[in-house]
Structure formats: C-alpha cells, structure tokens
Amino acid sequence: MEEGKKVEPLGFGYPALVRPGRTRVGWVGIGVMGGAMATRLLAAGFTVTAYARTSVKADALVAAGASVADSPASVAAASDVVFTMVSDPGDVRAVVLDRASGALAGLRPGGVLVDCTSSSPSLAREIAAAARSTGCHAVDAPVSGGDAGARDGTLAILAGGDEAVVAWLAPLFAHLGTPTHMGPPGSGQSSKIANQMAVAGAVVGLSESLAFADAAGLDARLFLDAVSKGAAGSRVMDIFGTRAVNRDFASGPGSARYIIKDLGMALEIGDGQEEEDEATALPGAALFRQMFSAMVANGDGDLCVRGLITVIECLSGIHK
Known part of the structure; x- marks a missing residue:
C-alpha cells in the first residue's frame, strides 16, 4: 500500500494516514x-x-x-x-x-x-x-x-x-x-512456530555437517563456500555458517533458551493442548528441543543457536 494513502472504512478514530510526522x-x-x-x-x-x-x-x-x-x-x-x-x-x-x-x-x-x-x-x-x-x-x-x-x-x-x-x-x-x-x-504466531521448527532442523544439520567436515580434515570455510552453492545452501547457512566456523557463539536474539521455548510451544500445540489446534506428530521438534536443551545443561543457554556445534563436539569427545 502506498505511504500516506487513506484507508476507508476501517473505522479508526485516528490517525487517518500512516506516515512519518503524523503517526x-x-x-x-x-x-x-x-x-x-x-x-x-x-x-x-x-x-x-x-x-x-x-x-x-x-x-x-x-x-x-x-x-x-x-x-x-x-x-x-x-x-x-x-x-x-x-x-x-x-x-x-x-x-x-x-x-x-x-x-x-x-x-x-x-x-x-x-x-x-x-x-x-x-x-x-x-x-x-x-x-x-x-x-x-x-x-x-x-x-x-x-x-x-x-x-x-x-x-x-x-x-x-x-x-x-x-x-x-x-x-x-x-x-x-x-x-x-x-x-x-494467531496465524502469525503459528507461522513463526513452524518457522522455528525449520530453523532448528537446519541448525542441527549445519552443526553436524561442520563437525563431520572438521573431523574429516576439511577446510571448514572452503566447505561452507562450496556447499552453499548447492542444495545444502540456505539462509541458516548464510546467517550462521561463518560465525559458527569462527566460534562466534555470542548471545543474540536467537539464543538456545528462546528456541527451546518456541519448540516447547510447538510440542504443546502438537499434543492438542491448545484449544482450536489439532494434534500433530512432531518427532523432529522433540529431538531438536532435546539437543538445544543440552546447550542449557552445558551452561550455554544464552548463546546463539549456532553454538549447537559444541553439543555435537561434546558427544564426539571433542573439546575446543
């Protein structure tokens, strides 16, 4: 919608226009x-x-x-x-x-x-x-x-x-x-919860692939650059990949605690606990929540989700 265009007949008491200096x-x-x-x-x-x-x-x-x-x-x-x-x-x-x-x-x-x-x-x-x-x-x-x-x-x-x-x-x-x-x-929130399940799965996949590449002796940056051009490429890889390789797990908006909260809401809804929502089997969401919960157990709950690679490394006996 064009900025400043008057909207009728929403019945807003004010303001008639959405624009800088007025709204x-x-x-x-x-x-x-x-x-x-x-x-x-x-x-x-x-x-x-x-x-x-x-x-x-x-x-x-x-x-x-x-x-x-x-x-x-x-x-x-x-x-x-x-x-x-x-x-x-x-x-x-x-x-x-x-x-x-x-x-x-x-x-x-x-x-x-x-x-x-x-x-x-x-x-x-x-x-x-x-x-x-x-x-x-x-x-x-x-x-x-x-x-x-x-x-x-x-x-x-x-x-x-x-x-x-x-x-x-x-x-x-x-x-x-x-x-x-x-x-x-409610549709916006349902969409975001579904989004978070997709993000969680992509972060788990990215973390495991980077840990595997490192164990195989690959250059992690070269690996990321190469696979990002193929089917494995994703926004999650673009946003988190290089930071994960650089061990930049600083706190941010996408912390482990937050995604655990979002996945928990998904599982509650999936179990049919919320009125108006049908039960849905979400085995992946349950697994992803357990993996991010391991970050919390390790004292890393306030780190960004890209820090999940540390859980994979711990399970593999790798300590960096």
Whole structure:
C-alpha cells in the first residue's frame, strides 16, 4: 500500500494516514531485535515513545530522538500504534493485558497493537479479542531474520489479524521488512512456530555437517563456500555458517533458551493442548528441543543457536 494513502472504512478514530510526522509509534521491549527495529522507525521520521524494564536499554533510542515512558500503558497513551517485542508469552501478557499498566489499558479506541514477540497463538487470539472489546485492533506479527535482518530492515514479518489492518500498517512494516498476511489472529504466531521448527532442523544439520567436515580434515570455510552453492545452501547457512566456523557463539536474539521455548510451544500445540489446534506428530521438534536443551545443561543457554556445534563436539569427545 502506498505511504500516506487513506484507508476507508476501517473505522479508526485516528490517525487517518500512516506516515512519518503524523503517526505516533510506541515501542515496548528494547532488546537486540526491538531496539534495532525501533531505531529504523525513528530514522524514517516516526515519533517513537519507548518503554524498557531496564531503562538503560533505551539510552541509544533516546539519543536518537525517542521519548521514554514509565509503563506500557503510558507508551500506549502517547501512541497510535504500539509494537511489543519481549521475551515470552508471560511477558506479553504482562505488558499488554495488565489492567493497570498494560498497553491495552492506555491505548485509545482506534489504536493498533502489534506484537512481534514469538508467542502463543492462543494468547494472540485472546489479545485480539481484548483489543476488540476496547475498540482497538491487534495484530500478531512475529519476525524472522535475526539481528542482521532487524538492523537492515529485511525481516520476514508473519502477520495474523484483520487483513485490512495489516495493510494499513504497511508504511510502518516497509521500514522493518516484508510483511505477509498469514490469516486471522494467531496465524502469525503459528507461522513463526513452524518457522522455528525449520530453523532448528537446519541448525542441527549445519552443526553436524561442520563437525563431520572438521573431523574429516576439511577446510571448514572452503566447505561452507562450496556447499552453499548447492542444495545444502540456505539462509541458516548464510546467517550462521561463518560465525559458527569462527566460534562466534555470542548471545543474540536467537539464543538456545528462546528456541527451546518456541519448540516447547510447538510440542504443546502438537499434543492438542491448545484449544482450536489439532494434534500433530512432531518427532523432529522433540529431538531438536532435546539437543538445544543440552546447550542449557552445558551452561550455554544464552548463546546463539549456532553454538549447537559444541553439543555435537561434546558427544564426539571433542573439546575446543
């Protein structure tokens, strides 16, 4: 949708247009991903009001021109669109639905809540219903693409909710990545969980192949360059391959703890524990979760998922 195009008849009380200088953006959760995404909207000319439980995390945003509020409700009161990007479903519930301090407590009728956290489909549906009851709109829009995608504005945005609202948000999403409307509320979160299963499998395959190549005496960098041009090539290999070879396992948005959380949600849904979801056999997800859980057991839970190669090395009796 073209920036500045008026949308009718969504019934938003305000604003009629989404454009820099007019649309006020709120941001709750200034971690690696959230901070980079909010910075991009600031650079595009949008007014940004932010909240972080650890106030120092907002310092860079403030230096770039953002304002800081003392609660998610205060952020929402100063915003037309509020993005949330926190750690897990429990944090989402707290920053969105808390009756005193949550974002929906401060968002005026016509406002839009966009949750970019990797969270629960059932919670996304609950939030959408709560937003409707207050005359607001909610979109679950988790993202994929890592810290590089957040910095470069190349994220895949998996959006669930009203299609017209997702289209209305296009001028904001355009600065963050490429949005795809996946279906009704909860569809974005279901898509992200499915995405995480694919990512986990690719990381396991990458880790085992690199460990095998190393044991065979191959040049790991030459190996990566060669196979990336064939069927084994993937975005996971592009993003994580060289860093894994360089033993760069520093913490990042894709930590072992986070993917364990996402795979755990997949298994709960697969077991039919969430209402509206059918049971699905997910043996791969169960295995991948066990392997990443080994990282936690080894004290490496806060390292990026690319550190899984250390688990393969431990199982092989290799210590680097």
